[in-house]
Amino acid sequence: MARYNAKETEQRWQAEWTRRNCFAAPNTSDKPKAYVLEMFPYPSGKIHMGHVRNYTMGDVIARFRRAQGFNVLHPMGWDAFGLPAENAAREKGVDPREWTYANIAAMRDQLKMMGLAIDWSREFATCDPEYYAQQQKLFIEFYNAGLVYRSEADVNWDPVDQTVLANEQVIEGRGWRSGALVERRKLSQWFFKITAFSDDLLKGLDTLDRWPEKVRLMQKNWIGRSEGLRFTFTLIDARKLEVFTTRPDTLFGASFVALSPDHPLTEELSARDPKLKAFVEECRRVGTAEEAIEKAEKKGFDTGLTATHPFDANWKLPVYVANFVLMGYGTGAIFGCPAHDQRDLDFARKYNLSVTPVVVPEDADPKTFAVGDEAYTGPGKLANSRFLDGLDVESAKREVATRLEAQGIGERTVNYRLRDWLVSRQRPWGCPIPMVHCEKCGVVPATDLPVKLPEKLVFDTRGNPLDHDPVWKHTTCPKCGGKAVRDTDTLDTFVDSSWYFARFTDPHASEPLTRAACDYWLPVDQYIGGIEHAILHLLYSRFFTRGLHKLGHVGLDEPFAGLFTQGMVCHETYKNQNGEWVLPEEIEKRDGKAFLKGTNVEATIGSSEKMSKSKKNVIAPETIIDVYGADTIRWFMLSDTPPERDIEWTEEGAEGCWRFVQRIWRLVTESENIAPPGTKIENAQGASLDLRRATHRAIAAVTDDLAALRFNRAVARIYELANAIGAADKADGAARREALEALVLLIGPMMPHLAESAWESLGHKTLVVDTPFPKADAALTESTSVTIAVQVNGKLRGTIEVTKDMSEDAIKQMALALDGVTRVLEGKTPRRVIVVPGRIVNVVA
RNA sequence: GCCCCUGUGGCGGAAUGGUAGACGCGGCAGACUCAAAAUCUGUUGUUGGCGACAACGUGCUGGUUCAAGUCCGGCCAGGGGCACCA
Secondary structure, eight states: OOOOOHHHHHHHHHHHHHHHTTTOOOSOOSSOEEEEEEOOOOOOSSOOHHHHHHHHHHHHHHHHHHHTTOEEEOOOOBOOOSHHHHHHHHHHOOOHHHHHHHHHHHHHHHHHHTTOOOOGGGOOBTTSHHHHHHHHHHHHHHHHTTOEEEEEEEEEEETTTTEEEOGGGEETTEETTTOOBOEEEEEEEEEEOGGGGHHHHHHHGGGOTBSOHHHHHHHHHHHOEEEEEEEEEEETTSOEEEEEESOGGGGGGOOEEEEOTTSHHHHHHHHHOHHHHHHHHHHHTTOSOHHHHHHSOOOEEEEEEEEEETTEEEEEEEEEEETTOOTTSTTSEEEEOGGGOHHHHHHHHHTTOOOOOOEEOTTSOTTTOOOOSSOOOSOOEEOSOGGGTTOBHHHHHHHHHHHHHHTTSEEEEEEESOOOEEOEEOOSSSEEOOEEEETTTEEEEOSSOOOOOOSSOOOSSSSOGGGGOHHHHEEEOTTTOOEEEEOOOEEOHHHHTTTHHHHTTSTTOSSSOOHHHHHHHOSBSEEEEEGGGTTHHHHHHHHHHHHHHHTTSOSOSOSBSBEEEEOOEEEEEEEOTTSOEEOGGGEEEETTEEEETTSOOEEEEEEEEEOOTTTTOOOOHHHHHHHHOHHHHHHHHHSSSOTTSOEEOOHHHHHHHHHHHHHHHHHHHHOSOOOOTTOOOOOOOHHHHHHHHHHHHHHHHHHHHHHTTOHHHHHHHHHHHHHHHHHOTTSOHHHHHHHHHHHHHHHTTTSHHHHHHHHHHTTOSSOGGGSOOOOOOHHHHOOSEEEEEEEETTEEEEEEEEETTOOHHHHHHHHHTOHHHHHHHTTOOOSEEEEETTTEEEEEO
16 A cells, blocks of 8 residues: 555545535534634734644644534634734835735635635635724724723834834834834823723633633733722922822831822923933833833932821921832832832932831841841731831731821722723724814714725835825814814724634624624634733733623623633754854754754754744744645644643654654554444454453543643554554454544544545545544443552552452552562561552551 | 743653653664665663662752642742733
């Protein structure tokens, strides 16, 4: 029999599935539904290994559920707006629309080569006017429902390019193209009121029991609910200043008050003080990224003002403007207690402010306890705090709150770290914000929907092309008919991806969503994507779904019932003798060393890292599919490495997968003694019974493993079954047929093309995609006896074979009679013998 | 800086608190072959021993337990996110 020809075979089965329209999902069915979705790709132009891994996993689940009798929705689309198209336009002079759609066409072809079980009739791109027009309707609905508002916000401003920069375009505080020092600049922009759902988004996390614990934890911390106290300082000029603290207990350890550089009071003061103004400008040069702000050296500016301690009219605290105080959190002003907050401590040491410990550990002496370079944030008793001395932290918090509330200057509040979602982008390749600015009427929702992007985007100017397109920009007011201009900003692309999963349920409807389709398909039963989306995309989608619920478009709050976050695909890195990165395809390996192909020039092998263009450690999926076929690359992605962890691509591993493809093909086509299809199995004995047991154990294990997305374990079980079949020469034809058919159906979701060919070769006229997943016979998966370990003091000394109904005492006697046990005991009587039925015996000597 | 995760043979990894290393890759030995490839069989944590076997072994360190890769505390290293990359 010839070797398995993946290339021809895969095309043949893909054509057959398409011809039969196997993967179309009807919007009504008697079957239970399953919505399986992978995060849709950005159309960069080529699929990469990360896509292959993601879509293979989703495809396995989709095919598995389908084989289990579900009506499966498994769609594909394109997250098609974004910066890269604009960059391509500026760098290569291409039209972003043409560039994007050409990329989509290329990537669609590549995805189809993978043999994915996708309902392609539901495909759309977020840059299709058909999609973003619906999104504009939703934006206006959110606006009318009070979930969208306009406010000032900071952006990164490149003073040379006269352009707003994304955080990734700010490199060490400078614009990536101009190299100019970046400034923060205030613009009037649109926000989604995600904070209206802070508490709801937090509580909802508890219901997501099929989400990874770590993602729920990250979201919880991101929302950042904290109970604290807002209270007011009186400044020396009688002005009031409100601060927020989660540690009111440390009020007697206060040594300064600090304002954010963006605080209104700072702005007022800097108008009169050029030095303060310069300091604020310096702070603003850090950009808007929180990481940069937090990592910057703690700096402050003494305003000369003082604040009066709320419990002591004679106690004056200096008021600073400090670069680490964020305007977006709390009130944008704090009191600093250096002994019990690391940032405050760093600040106090720099400016020689006092450090008074007011919470000391239970076992420490309040008189001698001192704080060095590390703030003390643990529990303890209050000290140096007058009426609070001796109290524990929680009681002291309550006491301070009660007293300040009684004085009428404080209020217990719940504060969230979560900020409202800024969605305005000064970018041309996005969904236009459907708003009009009228000189008379102010901001008015557009009525001439959809507001389409101009046919031609011109990139010869600085800034946003939409802002420089007079024909597109100028319009009339929908209210008064007077002169007006369009909002020239576009929506954050996270808006596009916040509801696409719902649109897939009826992707070509004339309204944004069809309630019946959403009610049938939502929530997404299994969502799969990268861990890098653990917070933003998933949180925004959860918010958007709540908004859609409020507006009556959907009947639920949580869009994704099950979430799985996959690891990245990594590869070794190579550098030539000049220290430049070298592509894997330019390398050949000999004796564990790497050489530039066809030469004796050695290259250095670097660490394995996430595949990226910048490090040139990429392997193109299409070349692998070309050599080995889609089934091999799919099998690789599922084998060995747990799906949530990073996987390393290796040539050896790929070859191993290819050999397994061939091995299955040989098992099926070269096996002798296979009973004809449909043969009944009766009274299997000996080798036949052993094979049947192996078969049914494999079915049970693979079923469990696939349901739990433990693909690597399912793969191992399938190898075991293949080994068992290969070794079962003495089994009869009926048992061999049963085992081979099970093997083929078990690999069906993972290597669908090979499975179809093998199924056909076994004499079937049907397709594997139309065949139910095999079911394990419980009578064959249970065993009557078990080998258990015998330990002495926790150390293994032998094993015994026991039957299920054996008494604990009998097991104990067997264990104590073991050579290994008697040798170690040396005739002594054990102090204790622990018998865990079916597991272990531990003799404590 | 803050939040979260990961760490087990030469490599990827397996292991409801209960026989550490299933399964795969690689290596070694053998079979087939004129030879090679492919394939098949055996073997493969480290150290000592002819051997039965023994000791050690899951990043480091301390603890809980009859029993710890697994639970708890403290470290170290690598990775993801930090609100305008998607």
